[in-house]
Amino acid sequence: MAVHAHPDDESSKGAATMAMYVSQGIEVLVVSCTGGERGDVLNPRLKNDPAVLRDIVEFRRQEMARAVDILGVRHEWLGFVDSGLPEGDPLPPLPDGCFALQPLESAAAPLVRLVREFRPHVMTTYDENGGYPHPDHIMCHRISVEAFEAAGDPDRYQGHGNTPWQPLKLYYHQTFTKAKIMTFHEALLASGQESPFAEWIDGRDDWPQRQITTRIDAAEYFDIADLALLAHATQVDPEGVWFRISLADRKRLWPTEDYELARSLVESGAPENDLFAGVREHAGLVH
DSSP states (O other): OEEESSTTHHHHSSHHHHHHHHHTTOOOEEEEEEOOTTOOOOOGGGTTOHHHHHOHHHHHHHHHHHHHHHHTOEEEEEEEOOOOOOOSSSOOOOOTTOGGGSOHHHHHHHHHHHHHHHOOSEEEEOOTTOSSOOHHHHHHHHHHHHHHHHTTOTTSSTTSSSSOOOOSEEEEEOOSOHHHHHHHHHHHHHTTOOOTTHHHHTTOOOOOOOOOOEEEEOGGGHHHHHHHHHHOTTTOOTTSGGGSSOHHHHHHHOOEEEEEEEEESSOOOSSBSOTTTTHHHHHTOOO
């Protein structure tokens, strides 16, 4: 079960990993906490598209459906409203009723229900910083940890799902690490190209340093991840930052998707190359 804040997050974080596991016959469920209602249109080709302007919510739902089909995963909406990314100094208050302002138990309850229904062995989400400090990403982290810890307890969240279920491992995506961005940045400069990552790097001395425990060699599925990401046409410029490095170069320079093991109820050893390390033997799963 991959828990994400907005539609498109599932295709930019861990998509190749999911496609790889789907190819192995493992059932994967993507959970989107919000509908991305307050997301900006980031693709200049669609800025003034009448269909987008008329109903961005429905447009993004259709984008998500295409991405789900490409990845071969199942999908559920939690149904919360996007909080938006506050900007300015001081930051404006978050809008009433948005996801990030929900009480923790109210926000986690539908996720607990899904955990009890889907019965995942492994969950993925964001770290406590949200991967980046978007309020929805941080709330996504909070409810994912809450659901991981509570879904197996029959005394908690009574009435939300039937039989309690305890997942065995919880991972945080570590997608935009300093080492990865620096590798791409330096490769572009070495080839005589301008790097779009320069602004990220210049003057940044507070880059969070996380422990990478698990590297999934998913390069074979990067093309599927690209197609899924491009399905979110309002959010992705095909000529933007993430496509400045060719597919072949990305496979060569950084062939893994990386994770931090945050919780585990099984012994798996470290470093890992499989999110199901220790789980396959415990649950009788096979490749």
